[in-house]
Amino acid sequence: MFEKSKELFKEAKEYIIGGVDSPVRAFKSIGEDPLFIKKAKGSKVYDEDGNEFIDYVNSWGPAIVGHSNDIVLKKVIETAQNGLSFGAPCSLETELAKRIVNAFDSIERIRFVNSGTEAAMSAIRLARGVTGRDNILKFIGCYHGHSDGLLVGAGSGASTFGVPSSKGVPLDFAKHTLLAEYNDLDSVAKIFEEHSDTIAAIIVEPVAGNMGVITPKDGFLKGLREICDKYRSLLIIDEVMSGFRLTYGGAQHIYNIKPDITILGKVIGGGFPAAAYGANKDIMSYISPEGDVYQAGTLSGNPVAMAAGIATLDILKQKNPYDNLTYNAQKLISRLIGLAVEYGIPLSGNSAGSMFSVFFTEKTPENYSDVQKSNLNLFKSYFIGMLNEGIYLPPSQFEANFITMQHTLADIENTLVAAEKVFSEIASGKLYV
Numbered sequence: 089m090f091e092k093s094k095e096l097f098k099e100a101k102e103y104i105i106g107g108v109d110s111p112v113r114a115f116k117s118i119g120e121d122p123l124f125i126k127k128a129k130g131s132k133v134y135d136e137d138g139n140e141f142i143d144y145v146n147s148w149g150p151a152i153v154g155h156s157n158d159i160v161l162k163k164v165i166e167t168a169q170n171g172l173s174f175g176a177p178c179s180l181e182t183e184l185a186k187r188i189v190n191a192f193d194s195i196e197r198i199r200f201v202n203s204g205t206e207a208a209m210s211a212i213r214l215a216r217g218v219t220g221r222d223n224i225l226k227f228i229g230c231y232h233g234h235s236d237g238l239l240v241g242a243g244s245g246a247s248t249f250g251v252p253s254s255k256g257v258p259l260d261f262a263k264h265t266l267l268a269e270y271n272d273l274d275s276v277a278k279i280f281e282e283h284s285d286t287i288a289a290i291i292v293e294p295v296a297g298n299m300g301v302i303t304p305k306d307g308f309l310k311g312l313r314e315i316c317d318k319y320r321s322l323l324i325i326d327e328v329m330s331g332f333r334l335t336y337g338g339a340q341h342i343y344n345i346k347p348d349i350t351i352l353g354k355v356i357g358g359g360f361p362a363a364a365y366g367a368n369k370d371i372m373s374y375i376s377p378e379g380d381v382y383q384a385g386t387l388s389g390n391p392v393a394m395a396a397g398i399a400t401l402d403i404l405k406q407k408n409p410y411d412n413l414t415y416n417a418q419k420l421i422s423r424l425i426g427l428a429v430e431y432g433i434p435l436s437g438n439s440a441g442s443m444f445s446v447f448f449t450e451k452t453p454e455n456y457s458d459v460q461k462s463n464l465n466l467f468k469s470y471f472i473g474m475l476n477e478g479i480y481l482p483p484s485q486f487e488a489n490f491i492t493m494q495h496t497l498a499d500i501e502n503t504l505v506a507a508e509k510v511f512s513e514i515a516s517g518k519l520y521v
């Protein structure tokens with residue numbers, strides 16, 4: 089079924105380290121070879137062997153309007169015909185910036201970069217520049233890209249491999265990152281009591297999406313805001329995954345929380361490498377060329393990426409798909425759990441807007457240590473079973489699933505039919521371990 093992908097992976101490994109350009113793509117935690125994708129359209133991806141899959145990876149979040157949307161493609165092609173990159177200002181940057189600034193109360197000025205990693209790294213430098221403090225506080229299991237100092241107890245790829253941090257990160261950098269437990273304000277308060285006026289910022293995913301989807305408990309985000317105000321630290325909300333995915337704007341609007349700095353990525357690039365960080369005028373005035381916090385990028389604000397972002401946001405604004413996406417994700421997850429119960433399989437789940445995860449554990453996880461209780465052998469069997477049935481899921485228990493505007497009710501019904509088959513096989517003892 090996957091012969092061609094297997095061959096291509098073998099060849100890729102001869103030239104590209106691990107055969108992939110981002111570790112989770114390698115299916116390592118599943119113990120299988122990854123699929124090579126040839127084409128993606130709407131809610132579907134097609135591999136090199138010609139198999140069709142209903143896609144719940146969606147490029148790890150950007151593809152909220154569905155793959156290869158005709159309007160986005162048209163705008164991208166028109167823009168590309170005028171040149172691929174200028175290294176000079178172009179009005180498309182302002183056009184995308186305008187849309188983002190108008191969508192966020194907390195953002196008055198923005199800077200575009202090329203990846204979420206770069207945005208998070210720059211936001212932290214900005215927070216340090218503004219406060220004159222060196223330490224930051226992050227949450228175990230939250231992921232903010234792979235910069236030094238953020239690969240400390242990170243989730244996602246790192247947690248799948250069971251490595252708490254990466255080799256190559258100097259201890260001197262890591263020691264400036266203080267770690268707290270997600271959804272546990274006491275753990276944050278304790279750290280602030282100990283380190284009081286040394287903490288430049290708290291960085292947090294408003295809905296955690298990189299240890300599977302974990303929603304914030306009532307009062308958690310508000311509590312972080314209060315602690316930041318008390319100690320005059322900045323609150324950085326990382327909306328790389330949640331921005332324009334839960335609503336037009338950020339999760340910060342849904343949870344009614346005002347950060348000092350916001351990080352965006354994924355959806356705002358419409359499938360191209362684009363990300364951003366933004367804040368009020370005063371904070372952003374620290375960034376060069378206005379201020380003395382340096383940050384730059386040869387390809388930042390790339391016109392084709394800006395065009396894809398603009399077209400994507402305009403579709404979202406016009407169609408306002410968010411209620412529908414939220415409903416579909418909730419329905420899918422509650423019926424998956426219902427099916428699992430029927431077959432005696434422990435399953436729980438979380439969703440926020442069109443982001444969702446199921447966990448092979450009875451108690452719904454609220455933090456990283458809860459997620460660790462998920463039965464990874466069951467996850468692996470579920471993943472492989474679903475893949476064989478034409479459902480393409482993220483190949484890790486610690487990643488979020490995404491629904492797009494192009495996922496139809498038929499797609500969801502077909503996913504549930506596949507899940508029922510896989511659960512019944514698992515219940516009768518068929519395990520891929």
Ligand SMILES: *Cc1c(COP(=O)(O)O)cnc(C)c1O
Nearest residue numbers: 203204205231232233326328329
């Ligand atoms: C994906 C992600 C990042 C990293 O973005 P890249 O573009 O992969 O560097 C950072 N923060 C969050 C919350 C993410 O989901």
